Amino acid sequence: MKKIEVPQDQSSLNKVNSKELYYAVDENGEYTTALSSGWDPKKIALDNALEEIEQRIEDAKKRVHSGVTSPIEYYMELSKMDLPILASYVGFWQWKVKRHFKPSVFKKLSAKKLKKYADVFDISVAELQEIPK
Incomplete structure (x- = not known):
């Protein structure tokens, strides 16, 4: 998944101000980390x-x-x-x-x-x- 596609949906984690760490591909095609507030599923x-x-x-x-x-x-x-x-x-x-x-x-x-x-x-x-x- 590309870094700009990391989901930022509202989740139950928002109640505790928590973010999850995901690995994503940046604009240069290299792996990097990105924070996500959650995703619907x-x-x-x-x-x-x-x-x-x-x-x-x-x-x-x-x-x-x-x-x-x-x-x-x-x-x-x-x-x-x-x-x-x-x-x-x-x-x-x-x-x-x-x-x-x-x-x-x-x-x-x-x-x-x-x-x-x-x-x-x-x-x-x-x-x-x-x-x-």
């Missing part, structure tokens, strides 16, 4: 992914409020993590973290374990125990 894919993440967060929040899961699952989704990543950050086996998703088990967690989760999510233990409505 990538914008659509990124918007779809962000929409899905927001839906997963909302679903987790509803499950917490209905007593189906613990706030750990909500904060995991809010932090854009999955089970293996969260388990590696807190230093517990995946099956143990999944067990901590059970409200009855969550209520019995020690202060030390709650602190580990709170530190990973960069919140207080009090915030971990109570999610917003």
Whole structure:
């Protein structure tokens, strides 16, 4: 692609003032770098992914409020993590973290374990125990 053809479409990256680096051919036919603010196909894919993440967060929040899961699952989704990543950050086996998703088990967690989760999510233990409505 020629340097003047590097796409500059509006994208979700504009919200964070971010540009992407692309390689392009300049007017002399040599490879050079060019910044792009985005392009439509990538914008659509990124918007779809962000929409899905927001839906997963909302679903987790509803499950917490209905007593189906613990706030750990909500904060995991809010932090854009999955089970293996969260388990590696807190230093517990995946099956143990999944067990901590059970409200009855969550209520019995020690202060030390709650602190580990709170530190990973960069919140207080009090915030971990109570999610917003």
